[in-house]
Amino acid sequence: MPILQLREIVKHFGPTVALDGIDLDLHEGEVHALIGENGAGKSTLMNILHGAFRPDGGSMELGRMPYSPVDSLDARRCGISLIHQELMLAPHLSVAENILMGIENFRFGWFDKKALHKRARSVLENFDHPDIRPEATIGELSIAAQQVIEICRAVASNSRILLMDEPTSSLQRHDVERLFGLIRSLKADGASIIYISHFLEEIREIADNFTVLRDGKSVAQGKIGEVSDQFLVSHMVGRTVKNLFPKRTINEERETVLKVKDLSSPPALRSANLELRRGEILGIAGLMGSGRSDMVRAIFRLVDAASGTVTVRGNESQATCGTPASRISQGIGYLSEDRKREGLALSLSVADNITITRWSSCSRFGWLDLSKQRRRSEEMIAQVGIKAAGPAQPLKELSGGNQQKVAVARLIHQNAEVLLLDEPTRGIDIVSKAQVYEAIARCAAGGKAVLMISSYLPELFGMCDRLAVMSRGRLSRTRKISEWTPESVLQEAIGSN
Amino acid sequence: MDTHISTSAKTISGIMRTWITLLGPFLGLALVILAFSILTGSPEKYLSPFNIRVVLSQTVIVAVSAIGMTIIIISGGIDLSVGSTIALSSVVTALTVNAGFEPVVAVFAGIMAGAIVGLANGFVITGLRVVPFIATLGMLGVVRGVAKWLADQQPVNVSQTWINDLVVTFPNPPWLLLAPGVWIAIFLAVLMVVVLRNTIFGRRVFAIGSNEEAARACGIPTKRLRIWIYSLGGLFFGLSGVMQMSRLRQGDPTVAAGAELDIIAAVVIGGGSLSGGQGAILGTMIGAMIMAFLRNGCQQMGWPNYVQEIIIGAIIVAAVAVDQLRQRRT
Numbered sequence: 001m002p003i004l005q006l007r008e009i010v011k012h013f014g015p016t017v018a019l020d021g022i023d024l025d026l027h028e029g030e031v032h033a034l035i036g037e038n039g040a041g042k043s044t045l046m047n048i049l050h051g052a053f054r055p056d057g058g059s060m061e062l063g064r065m066p067y068s069p070v071d072s073l074d075a076r077r078c079g080i081s082l083i084h085q086e087l088m089l090a091p092h093l094s095v096a097e098n099i100l101m102g103i104e105n106f107r108f109g110w111f112d113k114k115a116l117h118k119r120a121r122s123v124l125e126n127f128d129h130p131d132i133r134p135e136a137t138i139g140e141l142s143i144a145a146q147q148v149i150e151i152c153r154a155v156a157s158n159s160r161i162l163l164m165d166e167p168t169s170s171l172q173r174h175d176v177e178r179l180f181g182l183i184r185s186l187k188a189d190g191a192s193i194i195y196i197s198h199f200l201e202e203i204r205e206i207a208d209n210f211t212v213l214r215d216g217k218s219v220a221q222g223k224i225g226e227v228s229d230q231f232l233v234s235h236m237v238g239r240t241v242k243n244l245f246p247k248r249t250i251n252e253e254r255e256t257v258l259k260v261k262d263l264s265s266p267p268a269l270r271s272a273n274l275e276l277r278r279g280e281i282l283g284i285a286g287l288m289g290s291g292r293s294d295m296v297r298a299i300f301r302l303v304d305a306a307s308g309t310v311t312v313r314g315n316e317s318q319a320t321c322g323t324p325a326s327r328i329s330q331g332i333g334y335l336s337e338d339r340k341r342e343g344l345a346l347s348l349s350v351a352d353n354i355t356i357t358r359w360s361s362c363s364r365f366g367w368l369d370l371s372k373q374r375r376r377s378e379e380m381i382a383q384v385g386i387k388a389a390g391p392a393q394p395l396k397e398l399s400g401g402n403q404q405k406v407a408v409a410r411l412i413h414q415n416a417e418v419l420l421l422d423e424p425t426r427g428i429d430i431v432s433k434a435q436v437y438e439a440i441a442r443c444a445a446g447g448k449a450v451l452m453i454s455s456y457l458p459e460l461f462g463m464c465d466r467l468a469v470m471s472r473g474r475l476s477r478t479r480k481i482s483e484w485t486p487e488s489v490l491q492e493a494i495g496s497n
Numbered sequence: 498m499d500t501h502i503s504t505s506a507k508t509i510s511g512i513m514r515t516w517i518t519l520l521g522p523f524l525g526l527a528l529v530i531l532a533f534s535i536l537t538g539s540p541e542k543y544l545s546p547f548n549i550r551v552v553l554s555q556t557v558i559v560a561v562s563a564i565g566m567t568i569i570i571i572s573g574g575i576d577l578s579v580g581s582t583i584a585l586s587s588v589v590t591a592l593t594v595n596a597g598f599e600p601v602v603a604v605f606a607g608i609m610a611g612a613i614v615g616l617a618n619g620f621v622i623t624g625l626r627v628v629p630f631i632a633t634l635g636m637l638g639v640v641r642g643v644a645k646w647l648a649d650q651q652p653v654n655v656s657q658t659w660i661n662d663l664v665v666t667f668p669n670p671p672w673l674l675l676a677p678g679v680w681i682a683i684f685l686a687v688l689m690v691v692v693l694r695n696t697i698f699g700r701r702v703f704a705i706g707s708n709e710e711a712a713r714a715c716g717i718p719t720k721r722l723r724i725w726i727y728s729l730g731g732l733f734f735g736l737s738g739v740m741q742m743s744r745l746r747q748g749d750p751t752v753a754a755g756a757e758l759d760i761i762a763a764v765v766i767g768g769g770s771l772s773g774g775q776g777a778i779l780g781t782m783i784g785a786m787i788m789a790f791l792r793n794g795c796q797q798m799g800w801p802n803y804v805q806e807i808i809i810g811a812i813i814v815a816a817v818a819v820d821q822l823r824q825r826r827t
Contacts, residue, residue, distance in 0.1 A: 324714055341710060347774040347775060348704060368694075368699075
């Protein structure tokens with residue numbers, strides 16, 4: 001008998017149908033993977049389960065009783081907690097206050113700080129993270145540590161059912177191991193978990209059963225051990241994705257367009273040297289927080305560098321001067337790892353977001369030619385395969401994968417000679433990934449130089465010609481991709497060679 | 498490669514979206530006019546050309562400032578010093594006239610006084626990294642003080658010049674129909690609609706308000722742009738000050754205290770979001786008119802001042818609440 005049973009769940013948003021008949025059974029002690037592209041309805045389903053949305057149709061039963069939470073606190077009281085994909089923490093409050101938010105200790109109406117810290121500490125120790133102090137302020141912690149707090153919060157409320165929406169997207173490998181360890185022990189205690197991830201290998205490692213969602217319907221279910229990746233992917237997309245990575249012809253001995261010498265931006269970045277050639281894709285691997293992002297941000301002048309020179313197409317300049325605007329005029333394009341915070345202006349239209357770095361393509365003396373802007377944007381929408389109602393649609397109405405494609409389209413429209421891409425496919429579905437890869441490969445084939453940071457090794461091995469690894473602020477020597485193995489990359493990254 | 502331009506979703510053009518956002522304020526205005534037409538019992542009087550002229554020339558000072566405020570609010574900022582700036586500008590204009598300069602010079606000096614305050618705000622906000630709310634709150638006091646100092650703590654009376662005809666109810670020549678100030682406000686509003694929609698500057702204002710970090714990463718010089726925005730806003734506040742002087746026929750350093758609330762309210766009623774990235778000049782103009790028609794209606798009903806204040810306060814909150822509801826639905 002399943003503890004959670006969903007039948008024919010339907011949810012509309014205005015004219016769009018987000019969920020169109022979802023069936024799902026969750027048993028005690030089961031890890032159930034929810035698989036699907038962005039926009040398939042996974043997050044909507046999670047929101048219904050933890051009380052943020054009301055379903056428009058269908059039935060939910062929790063332990064044979066009808067279940068209809070009025071809000072997420074209600075869901076939490078019923079034993080269902082959500083671990084958000086986006087961090088939902090109060091940055092000014094302490095670790096303990098965040099973990100126990102809503103279920104704080106009170107004594108005669110007064111906040112009992114001691115008991116609060118004690119409870120928080122025991123949760124953190126269970127999660128093998130005694131290094132995080134309950135008194136610390138969330139804002140001081142790294143993103144990975146914040147994710148740990150987010151998970152601890154769900155664990156702390158003694159939930160019987162945990163909903164995990166991409167919990168590993170900002171975790172490092174050893175934190176992923178800890179998370180999986182925790183999931184196994186939760187499972188042994190009889191808790192059930194609905195687990196969303198884009199990483200099939202992760203799902204294979206941790207999940208028992210799966211449900212594939214596509215266009216708001218549950219299209220396939222079963223035991224994860226009995227099906228192939230091919231089976232899962234083809235059900236996710238409704239057709240077969242043959243090659244995730246485009247075929248590329250590699251040209252060597254081409255001119256260097258970007259040369260970085262002795263770049264440093266302490267404390268995160270200590271020393272980076274690299275040369276980027278026309279037509280190549282150079283991969284940068286490394287752990288999160290190793291200084292990878294700081295390197296490209298320093299090149300692009302978003303953070304101040306302490307020393308070093310940057311040579312763009314033969315023009316050498318000190319890394320300590322210049323602005324993002326001057327880098328753009330030198331032909332450098334930058335794609336941020338954080339599209340919500342730094343990458344895109346979500347309340348603006350698709351067209352504005354695409355053309356923002358090169359308004360000169362559709363303007364004269366400061367005046368925009370709006371119909372030209374629309375045409376340019378339409379070309380880009382078609383070229384990168386963006387699913388949007390049109391150039392005037394506000395970006396926030398698009399799915400994550402399509403927003404990321406807009407960010408890529410902006411670089412193509414900018415006609416940048418050097419593309420600095422920081423995690424270009426983070427958190428997007430497999431079809432969008434394939435489209436982004438294709439766009440990147442096309443840029444390289446067209447003679448652009450691409451630098452790509454990624455935490456996802458298959459992507460680096462599938463796309464790059466050469467690779468360097470960042471470890472504790474130092475960039476390794478660049479080598480041909482054939483000279484690297486996933487093992488050697490990891491070894492270099494954790495600095496244990 | 499196949500294109501994914503979805504045909505299922507209705508394609509809504511940018512212009513349509515603008516009109517939809519204007520629908521709310523517009524209905525509000527219609528409601529206010531309808532209500533007072535009925536309440537006063539004589540719609541022909543409330544909606545007479547005479548009364549409309551009165552209302553419009555009353556609106557114009559708030560409306561001109563609100564144009565500048567809209568731009569500042571779209572960029573994610575706020576300027577609380579607007580009321581003081583109006584007073585300073587009116588004093589400067591009056592003093593310049595009295596010093597024997599041509600009226601044109603006086604008008605220019607008044608407008609520039611506003612721009613200088615805006616420039617100072619811009620520098621404090623970007624250079625000293627003081628949040629706009631605090632920076633302009635401080636400036637509110639400083640500028641009011643400077644205005645009183647310049648005016649020697651009393652109104653500066655001026656001799657009759659053409660400046661005094663800017664916001665009269667009956668323009669001269671009569672074929673103008675509306676006061677010259679009203680025409681100036683209409684012209685500036687239309688101009689800024691076009692500037693915000695069709696220029697790189699305008700799109701940058703939206704971009705910086707929607708996501709400042711993204712704007713910076715896209716090569717927009719965000720600090721310089723902010724200084725420009727506050728200075729431009731100051732120009733509008735300065736012009737309002739000139740009109741204020743024209744209306745009172747004196748430069749009064751204590752005038753327009755609390756005007757910042759009316760001006761910000763006009764922007765917010767018109768669909769501007771205090772978190773930036775959203776706002777419309779036309780909406781703001783309707784917002785300003787809603788308040789002017791309300792005030793006028795209340796006066797005609799003979800209701801005391803406090804009733805107006807309660808109603809206007811309630812309308813501000815209602816307008817934003819309705820906007821929130823609308824956004825949640827979509």
